[in-house]
Amino acid sequence: MATPEPHPISSRTRTVRVELGALAYDVMIGHGLLDRIHKFLPGRVEAPVAIITDNTVAKLLAQRIERRPEMANFLPFTLEIAAGEASKSLQNLSVLLSELAKKKIPRSGTVMGVGGGVIGDLAGFVAATYLRGIAFVQVPTTLLAMVDSSVGGKTGVNLPEGKNLVGAFHQPRLVVADLDTLATLPPREFAAGMAEVIKYGAIRDRALFDRVARGVTPQDADLAEIVETCVTIKARIVERDEFETKGERALLNFGHTLGHAIEKAAGYTRYLHGEAISIGMRAAAWLSVWHPETNLPEAEARRIEAALAANHLPTQLDPAVDRAAILAALGNDKKVAADGGNRWVLIKELGEAKSGLTVAPDLVARAVEFISQSS
Numbered sequence: 019m020a021t022p023e024p025h026p027i028s029s030r031t032r033t034v035r036v037e038l039g040a041l042a043y044d045v046m047i048g049h050g051l052l053d054r055i056h057k058f059l060p061g062r063v064e065a066p067v068a069i070i071t072d073n074t075v076a077k078l079l080a081q082r083i084e085r086r087p088e089m090a091n092f093l094p095f096t097l098e099i100a101a102g103e104a105s106k107s108l109q110n111l112s113v114l115l116s117e118l119a120k121k122k123i124p125r126s127g128t129v130m131g132v133g134g135g136v137i138g139d140l141a142g143f144v145a146a147t148y149l150r151g152i153a154f155v156q157v158p159t160t161l162l163a164m165v166d167s168s169v170g171g172k173t174g175v176n177l178p179e180g181k182n183l184v185g186a187f188h189q190p191r192l193v194v195a196d197l198d199t200l201a202t203l204p205p206r207e208f209a210a211g212m213a214e215v216i217k218y219g220a221i222r223d224r225a226l227f228d229r230v231a232r233g234v235t236p237q238d239a240d241l242a243e244i245v246e247t248c249v250t251i252k253a254r255i256v257e258r259d260e261f262e263t264k265g266e267r268a269l270l271n272f273g274h275t276l277g278h279a280i281e282k283a284a285g286y287t288r289y290l291h292g293e294a295i296s297i298g299m300r301a302a303a304w305l306s307v308w309h310p311e312t313n314l315p316e317a318e319a320r321r322i323e324a325a326l327a328a329n330h331l332p333t334q335l336d337p338a339v340d341r342a343a344i345l346a347a348l349g350n351d352k353k354v355a356a357d358g359g360n361r362w363v364l365i366k367e368l369g370e371a372k373s374g375l376t377v378a379p380d381l382v383a384r385a386v387e388f389i390s391q392s393s
């Protein structure tokens with residue numbers, strides 16, 4: 019009998035190595051990887067494997083990993099939390115750590131996070147803190163987690179006082195990005211991940227930008243290549259600036275200075291992170307046009323707006339979001355600006371960014387006004 023046809027899109031598994039000396043690891047990107055995950059673990063991590071996931075991903079995907087007969091050697095068991103950003107909490111950290119302790123998971127054991135960035139950040143922090151740090155595997159199941167949060171070792175939880183205020187750098191031993199998992203991802207979540215993809219193109223890779231400007235869907239034949247390109251860009255930046263002390267990693271914040279302020283002003287429920295970043299990138303694109311140190315041609319700013327729209331991302335601020343609250347969240351006043359204020363990432367041309375720029379408060383106000391109009 020003929021063997022089944024390989025995945026029609028691309029059966030090739032791509033591997034990006036994140037070179038961090040003794041902490042180096044592989045990011046595997048491809049199709050059908052979840053059903054082969056037991057092949058990737060030996061030599062990298064040891065039993066038992068505590069799978070941490072959310073209740074949505076548990077049913078769709080994580081149970082498949084736990085129940086595979088070939089996984090039996092790894093003694094897998096699953097710990098499930100509720101889906102959603104609110105789960106990235108100290109309460110859940112405490113519950114999960116206690117579960118590992120009750121099960122007497124040894125230092126040689128492994129935490130495997132299966133889910134989006136919420137699960138990756140929380141499970142990673144569990145792995146970073148349990149017994150002062152045990153092995154961690156990332157299995158990202160959202161586009162955002164594949165191209166961004168699963169690579170680079172930032173883990174943590176939120177506090178009532180703000181997002182990501184507690185955390186640790188804890189690099190995974192392995193990242194397995196199975197593109198087939200995206201089949202069930204809601205389109206709005208896929209689009210939010212595309213905001214980060216467009217960001218990588220804008221700051222580092224004009225060819226990537228040109229490709230994604232045409233719009234990307236989960237079915238596209240070159241999705242693996244697109245994800246690989248993004249992961250490679252992030253890996254190279256993380257390698258040069260593992261702990262975000264040298265400015266290089268700050269480049270990843272293109273669109274994020276204003277994006278974070280929009281998320282805060284809108285109360286974290288109106289927009290997904292990627293949607294707020296989309297609007298923030300439109301603002302940063304026009305600030306790049308107006309700023310004397312970047313002088314981005316207007317046509318390039320318009321191309322960024324068009325790329326966001328082509329990927330079903332918002333570019334105009336919801337009028338219900340208070341613009342004064344955005345400026346307040348930025349601390350956009352003369353006093354803050356005088357001692358440095360916010361540092362912005364702006365672009366000189368598509369594919370080339372500059373970090374650490376200061377922007378005069380009146381220009382920031384102009385940008386917030388600008389994004390309130392349609393593009």
Ligand SMILES: NC(=O)c1ccc[n+]([C@@H]2O[C@H](COP(=O)([O-])OP(=O)(O)OC[C@H]3O[C@@H](n4cnc5c(N)ncnc54)[C@H](O)[C@@H]3O)[C@@H](O)[C@H]2O)c1
Nearest residue numbers: 074101134135136137159160162163166167172199202203
């Ligand atoms: N560590 C980092 O470097 C880094 C970088 C960027 C973002 N983050 C963090 O990532 C988080 C956002 O991650 P996210 O956008 O992946 O959100 P998420 O983890 O909340 O996932 C989004 C939703 O999709 C569901 N889901 C996940 N995979 C699915 C699938 N394959 N099919 C169907 N549904 C699925 C989840 O249950 C959830 O409801 C934020 O907390 C952010 O702070 C971290």
Ligand SMILES: [Zn+2]
Nearest residue numbers: 214274291295
């Ligand atoms: Zn982001």
